[in-house]
Amino acid sequence: xxxxxxxxxxxxxxxxxxxxxxxxxxxxxxxxxxxxxxxFFYSKKGRxxxxxxxxxxxxxxxxxxxxxTALSAVDSLKDLKRCKYITVxxxxxLQMLRSVKKKAKKINKNLxxxxxxxxxxxxxxxxxxxxxxxxxxxxxxxxxxxxxxSGCDGIVCSAQEALMVRKRYKNLLIITPxxxxxxxxxxxxxxxxxxxxxxxxxxxxxxxxxxxxxGNIKNNIKKLTDHLNx
Numbered sequence: 001x002x003x004x005x006x007x008x009x010x011x012x013x014x015x016x017x018x019x020x021x022x023x024x025x026x027x028x029x030x031x032x033x034x035x036x037x038x039x040f041f042y043s044k045k046g047r048x049x050x051x052x053x054x055x056x057x058x059x060x061x062x063x064x065x066x067x068x069t070a071l072s073a074v075d076s077l078k079d080l081k082r083c084k085y086i087t088v089x090x091x092x093x094l095q096m097l098r099s100v101k102k103k104a105k106k107i108n109k110n111l112x113x114x115x116x117x118x119x120x121x122x123x124x125x126x127x128x129x130x131x132x133x134x135x136x137x138x139x140x141x142x143x144x145x146x147x148x149x150s151g152c153d154g155i156v157c158s159a160q161e162a163l164m165v166r167k168r169y170k171n172l173l174i175i176t177p178x179x180x181x182x183x184x185x186x187x188x189x190x191x192x193x194x195x196x197x198x199x200x201x202x203x204x205x206x207x208x209x210x211x212x213x214x215g216n217i218k219n220n221i222k223k224l225t226d227h228l229n230x
Contacts, residue, residue: 004199004228007035007058007175009209013043022055024217029225033084035060035207056084062116064089067099074100078107085175087156090115090143097150112173115147116156120178120191136191137161144169158191159198159206166202177207181223184211196228 008025010018018040025032035058040046050057059080063070070092077083088100097115104111117140118127124135132139140161147155154173155165162174178192198206212220 004030005205006030006032006195006224007205007207008032008212009035009037009060009177009207010213011037011039011209012213013039013046015043015045015049018049021213021217025212025221027221027225030221030228033058033205035085037061050080050083053080053082056082058085058087059083060085060087062087062089063100064092065096067092067096070096071099071103074103075107081108083108084110085112085114087114087116088152090117090146090155094146094150097146097152101151101153112153114154114156114173114175115143115150115152117143117161118157120158123191137164140165141168144172148172154204159193159201159203160191162198162203163201173204174202175205175207176201176203179206179208179211181208181211181220181227194227195224196230199228 008021010021012018022034033056036050037060041059041061059077063073070088074086086104088097090097101113104113118136127136127139134142140157141164144155144165148169154175156175156177157165158178159176162176165172165174176198179195179198180192182194195206195208212224
């Protein structure tokens with residue numbers, strides 16, 4: 001199962017909890033990479049911790065601004081040597097995506113830029129409330145085309161849209177949040193899927209948080225491994 005990449009969402013500002021997660025997610029059965037979002041990055045000790053980290057990680061900042069500000073934001077991350085993935089909102093437009101990708105390549109040739117599409121906390125009703133006239137699938141396909149055109153490395157979308165994207169863009173990295181183990185609560189996610197279902201939809205990797213980090217992490221890792229082996 002080493003070809004199945006698991007991104008663990010480290011959604012806390014508590015450094016001790018982060019260290020505990022780091023220790024307990026280690027396994028030789030899966031490729032597991034920690035993902036840090038705004039909560040940890042903005043915390044007092046979070047940024048300093050990421051400067052010294054020895055593991056590859058994903059910095060999920062969902063950058064969304066005018067092109068110059070966006071690329072300047074990426075440039076400010078150049079000291080984070082083990083940062084392997086960063087995210088930008090596709091709604092920032094083609095020029096912003098291109099600017100971020102160009103800057104990322106300059107500061108670290110291994111840094112991959114992922115375009116975030118429709119958040120998994122949204123559905124067709126939510127999009128209509130915002131003012132969109134297209135549904136989730138139509139918008140994700142439109143944004144996938146923009147990501148491909150920009151030269152960015154991959155797309156972040158729900159597993160429900162993944163197979164549709166994969167059929168059109170065979171070499172694009174497809175990372176899917178909104179993943180829950182069977183019988184787990186959906187919490188604030190609306191477009192969810194199990195890990196096994198997601199990988200059947202030909203995703204490159206999945207993001208899983210509370211299903212792994214809440215309670216006994218070692219037991220949760222075993223549950224995930226058993227689930228994928230069924």
